[in-house]
Amino acid sequence: MDSIDxxxxxxxAIRHYAPETxxxxxxxxxxxRKFEEGAEDSYTRGLIxxxxxLSIGQEASAVGxxxxxxxxxxxxxxxxxxxxxVAKGADLGKMFAEFxxxxxxxxxxxxxxxxxxxxxxxxxxxNGIVGGGLPIAVGAALSAKRxxxxxxxxxxxxxxxxxxxxxxxxxxxxxxxxxxxxxxxENNKYGMSTSTERSTAVANIAxxxxxxxxxxxxxxxxxxxxxxxxxxxxxxxxxxxxxxxLIENVTYRWRGHSKSDRNRYRTKEEITDWMARDxxxxxxxxxxxxxxxxxxxxxxxxxxxxxTIKDAIAFAADSPDPTVDAVTRxxxxxxxxx
Amino acid sequence: xxxxxxxxxxxxxxxxxxxxxMDIALSTDERVVLxxxxxxxxxxxxxxxxxxxxxxGEDRVMDTPISELGGAGVAVGAAMTGLRPIFEFQxxxxxxxxxxxxxxxxxxVRYMLGGSVSVPVVMRFPAGSGTGAAAQHSQxxxxxxxxxxxxxxxxxxxxxxxKGLLLAALEDPDPVMIFEHKILYxxxxxxxxxxxxxxxxxxxxxxxxxxxxxxxxxxxVHKAMAAAETLxxxxxxxxxxxxxxxxxxxxxxxxxxxxxxGRLLCVYEGVKTLGVGAEVSAMVAESDAxxxxxxxxxxxxxxxxxxxxxxxxxxxxxPQVPDILDAARKLATGAI
Ligand SMILES: Cc1ncc(C[n+]2csc(CCOP(=O)(O)OP(=O)(O)O)c2C)c(N)n1
Ligand SMILES: [Mg+2]
Numbered sequence: 001m002d003s004i005d006x007x008x009x010x011x012x013a014i015r016h017y018a019p020e021t022x023x024x025x026x027x028x029x030x031x032x033r034k035f036e037e038g039a040e041d042s043y044t045r046g047l048i049x050x051x052x053x054l055s056i057g058q059e060a061s062a063v064g065x066x067x068x069x070x071x072x073x074x075x076x077x078x079x080x081x082x083x084x085x086v087a088k089g090a091d092l093g094k095m096f097a098e099f100x101x102x103x104x105x106x107x108x109x110x111x112x113x114x115x116x117x118x119x120x121x122x123x124x125x126x127n128g129i130v131g132g133g134l135p136i137a138v139g140a141a142l143s144a145k146r147x148x149x150x151x152x153x154x155x156x157x158x159x160x161x162x163x164x165x166x167x168x169x170x171x172x173x174x175x176x177x178x179x180x181x182x183x184x185x186e187n188n189k190y191g192m193s194t195s196t197e198r199s200t201a202v203a204n205i206a207x208x209x210x211x212x213x214x215x216x217x218x219x220x221x222x223x224x225x226x227x228x229x230x231x232x233x234x235x236x237x238x239x240x241x242x243x244x245x246l247i248e249n250v251t252y253r254w255r256g257h258s259k260s261d262r263n264r265y266r267t268k269e270e271i272t273d274w275m276a277r278d279x280x281x282x283x284x285x286x287x288x289x290x291x292x293x294x295x296x297x298x299x300x301x302x303x304x305x306x307x308t309i310k311d312a313i314a315f316a317a318d319s320p321d322p323t324v325d326a327v328t329r330x331x332x333x334x335x336x337x338x
Numbered sequence: 339x340x341x342x343x344x345x346x347x348x349x350x351x352x353x354x355x356x357x358x359x360m361d362i363a364l365s366t367d368e369r370v371v372l373x374x375x376x377x378x379x380x381x382x383x384x385x386x387x388x389x390x391x392x393x394x395g396e397d398r399v400m401d402t403p404i405s406e407l408g409g410a411g412v413a414v415g416a417a418m419t420g421l422r423p424i425f426e427f428q429x430x431x432x433x434x435x436x437x438x439x440x441x442x443x444x445x446x447v448r449y450m451l452g453g454s455v456s457v458p459v460v461m462r463f464p465a466g467s468g469t470g471a472a473a474q475h476s477q478x479x480x481x482x483x484x485x486x487x488x489x490x491x492x493x494x495x496x497x498x499x500x501k502g503l504l505l506a507a508l509e510d511p512d513p514v515m516i517f518e519h520k521i522l523y524x525x526x527x528x529x530x531x532x533x534x535x536x537x538x539x540x541x542x543x544x545x546x547x548x549x550x551x552x553x554x555x556x557x558x559v560h561k562a563m564a565a566a567e568t569l570x571x572x573x574x575x576x577x578x579x580x581x582x583x584x585x586x587x588x589x590x591x592x593x594x595x596x597x598x599x600g601r602l603l604c605v606y607e608g609v610k611t612l613g614v615g616a617e618v619s620a621m622v623a624e625s626d627a628x629x630x631x632x633x634x635x636x637x638x639x640x641x642x643x644x645x646x647x648x649x650x651x652x653x654x655x656x657p658q659v660p661d662i663l664d665a666a667r668k669l670a671t672g673a674i
Contacts, residue, residue: 050469050471050472050647051470051471102648107647109646109651110472110646110647110651111472111473111647112472112647114471114472114474114475115472115473115474127474128472128473128474128475129432129435132474160403160404161404164404164406165405165408191375192375192376192380192383193376193378193379193401194376194401194403199403199404260383261380262381264381265380321648322646322648322650324654327641327651328641328642328643331642331643331644
């Protein structure tokens with residue numbers, strides 16, 4: 001075994017990113033975790049109506065997949081999209097305000113958890129429709145190619161979405177037109193209650209890449225470095241004009257699908273087993289082992305994330321509700337008489 | 339059901355009533371299969387199928403992948419060839435993904451093939467707003483499907499009708515689309531035991547009255563009934579009709595009521611423009627009942643926008659009891 005100080009054999013992340021960048025990645029992972037915990041707590045306290053889909057346990061996939069992206073690059077996200085939004089650099093206060101249905105939220109209180117978007121940072125939005133973002137990502141990639149912007153689109157979707165027709169149609173077009181898009185499947189083993197074994201004919205979702213003549217790779221989605229390495233490679237390929245790729249980040253959602261989930265389709269042992277593979281301490285350990293951070297630094301980053309979330313929640317709670325008289329605003333760009 | 343039939347009634351929720359109908363169908367007809375997303379061990383997103391999978395197994399209570407177009411199409415093909423599938427959409431909004439199979443195939447196959455095949459498929463659509471699920475999980479799309487010849491479209495408002503219409507749908511040789519309101523799933527009401535049907539295409543008069551006719555669909559029937567109570571205290575005697583069936587529509591019941599009251603208020607949750615109430619209004623305007631009208635027809639429907647997330651906005655975009663009261667008072671007092 002090589003020494004931990006053997007940089008040439010260090011994991012990809014250590015070799016490729018500046019310490020500040022790695023620190024920021026860890027910070028974002030903590031922010032996602034704390035955001036989700038804050039969301040859950042707000043829900044439990046009755047501050048939220050509606051539902052939400054938490055991505056606790058999937059933080060490495062969200063952050064690792066956005067490492068090579070700039071604000072010009074796009075992402076499309078899913079119903080389980082809080083993490084993607086944070087990873088792409090969103091403002092936590094505006095996110096929470098949207099979650100609380102406030103006028104100061106990303107969608108002025110009209111969208112809620114399932115529709116948070118941040119176009120200014122290249123986030124084209126979460127989506128209430130499973131698979132809804134896949135063709136949209138291909139469209140964004142088409143724009144980038146035609147307009148010569150050099151932008152790449154990362155398209156997040158779940159294992160469940162890979163059985164929608166939209167998935168197959170989108171991958172095919174992206175490949176035929178050699179578009180700069182990276183399909184990132186977050187395989188957390190279940191679409192609601194239905195396991196991939198029961199829903200999907202192939203063993204690995206990345207195997208489906210073969211049918212669309214693009215590279216496909218299955219990755220340990222709880223390993224930040226492995227995710228970053230795979231997606232960075234795919235982003236570079238897309239930027240070079242070589243076309244799309246399919247990356248499958250194998251991960252796990254700790255919480256139920258949404259608030260109505262009785263968890264009857266999986267065992268407690270399975271859940272605790274995956275909780276032991278928490279991507280955040282794993283990332284922290286990597287950075288500590290490579291002398292990028294000390295234990296105390298990690299604690300400080302976590303505490304800072306917690307404070308940020310607290311402030312974001314306070315901002316949201318203090319924000320005004322939207323007014324009813326403007327409820328039909330923004331249906332059209334130019335108002336028309338009903 | 340009337341009292342003479344002497345069938346025992348119990349209090350069941352709307353969801354339980356639907357489950358009981360499916361249970362009866364599964365136990366009496368081998369051809370019946372349930373299909374849908376997470377309807378097995380999860381029990382359905384709204385717990386409508388509940389524990390049926392334990393009783394009938396995964397071969398008859400089938401979890402599909404997240405494939406609405408494919409799943410609906412499999413149900414259509416199976417219905418054409420001997421099975422009696424009941425296909426559950428997890429939310430009615432996802433009908434949009436399956437429109438091809440519903441509109442181009444299920445609705446048209448019989449006609450296109452010169453009447454040589456029929457498509458006895460039943461599709462269930464949890465619909466409507468009020469859950470904070472926002473624009474893509476709260477729509478009322480019954481008018482979309484009601485626009486398509488070949489489909490039958492119903493909207494039960496009570497547990498009794500939820501069961502009776504599902505059992506009627508299973509006996510129907512053609513595709514029947516059932517729009518269930520999510521907020522009604524927990525509502526309880528008397529439900530006759532055993533097998534019975536609520537006829538498709540027949541409205542129900544929920545309250546007799548002489549001053550104005552309120553035609554409501556689905557959850558709006560309950561809001562109209564609540565409004566009628568208040569109106570009665572004010573000396574306004576409203577007749578409340580539960581349309582129940584969007585296609586075919588019960589012309590006679592509506593026209594007879596309008597001939598009696600001379601005033602018509604339509605209340606529905608779907609977007610007002612080009613919605614169910616537009617058809618009800620036109621039906622009256624095109625008939626002899628028009629001559630009996632003492633005031634313009636009034637429609638209350640969903641606002642001209644998607645369903646917003648914020649709870650106050652969400653309430654504001656669909657008719658509420660005060661809106662019905664307001665419109666009914668104006669109508670009855672000649673202010674309109
Ligand atoms: C078209 C469509 N079908 C069904 C649903 C309901 N639904 C929401 S999330 C979900 C499971 C999605 O599974 P997956 O893609 O694996 O994402 P995960 O929830 O595991 O993150 C389902 C069935 C939906 N929102 N849209
Ligand atoms: Mg999944």
